[in-house]
Amino acid sequence: MAKAEIGGQSMMQAIGDSCSAVSEPELEIRPLESGDLPEVMNIELQGYSHPWTEGIFQDCFKPGYRLWGVDEDGVLAGYAVVSYVLDEVHLLNLCVHPGFRGRGVGRLLLRHLVKEASREDMNQIILEVRLSNNIASKLYRSEGFEEIGRRRRYYPAASGWEDARVMALLLQP
Template sequence: MHRREDSYLGAPGLELTIRPLEPGDLSEILNIELQGYSHPWSEGIFLDCFKPDYRLWGVCQNGSLAGYVVVSYVLDEVHLLNLCVHPGFRGRGAGRLLLRHLLAEAARECMNQVILEVRLSNNVASKLYRNEGFEEIGRRPRYYPAASGWEDARVMALLLQP
């Protein structure tokens, strides 16, 4: 399956760009993370991701961070660890643009597949991943912390190379 490049324009008049993230972006990243998740990553977790086997990209509008994605590279596989979009940019194409960018970069770097976990209750994200070609390959019981205990994860994968 061939992946589309970063051609998704989002809502009319929404000019978004993608750039690599740096540790100096951490305050903006944490701001979005805190608004996006009930159990957000800590600053230390993000700092641990600024290493050679990780890739961090941000989607920006007029220089301001609107969302980010964090992936790790292991052998020929990409693990999508975190994709989060600021609430003000949700439903406007920012998440899709980030996802398509990471898929294009992974294919460019000759990776074989992308794997991710998503909460069973996160229907919006699951739909996005399915629409971009991901398929469910399993479940991880009690994977995510939740308000009333734990929530299962849907494991999804997309093969990049034939």
């Protein structure tokens, strides 16, 4: 039986060459700017039942806050907002566009903010997450965050209020 050939190459070589020519999308982390707010609001509105307002985001463009976005080939795939108070970082908002979920964008943002907090000699990162948000809780646990408490009736919900799981990550000096 003869081997199939394409232009003098075996079929497997041709398939391998064409697969290596396909490039993976480029993910880039960058600081957010106020001009990013329309894209941020688009993601926020798709990501949360009780989204932040544009005014809340605008208030975060000041000292003491860090806002990062992840771009994939020029498209905002997700963002994170943190506040810095004394030696502690508070993760206030991390959201990934539904079309980019399950591809590591949230983990990339989380690792970036941990790296930046360590670089800036912060002692810990804290966050709140809805008790019902199992995917986010699993991500935070997998990156070393531990539950340190609960905040009762912290998040508005369709049927009233939902408790928050408070999680923390101690940073190594």
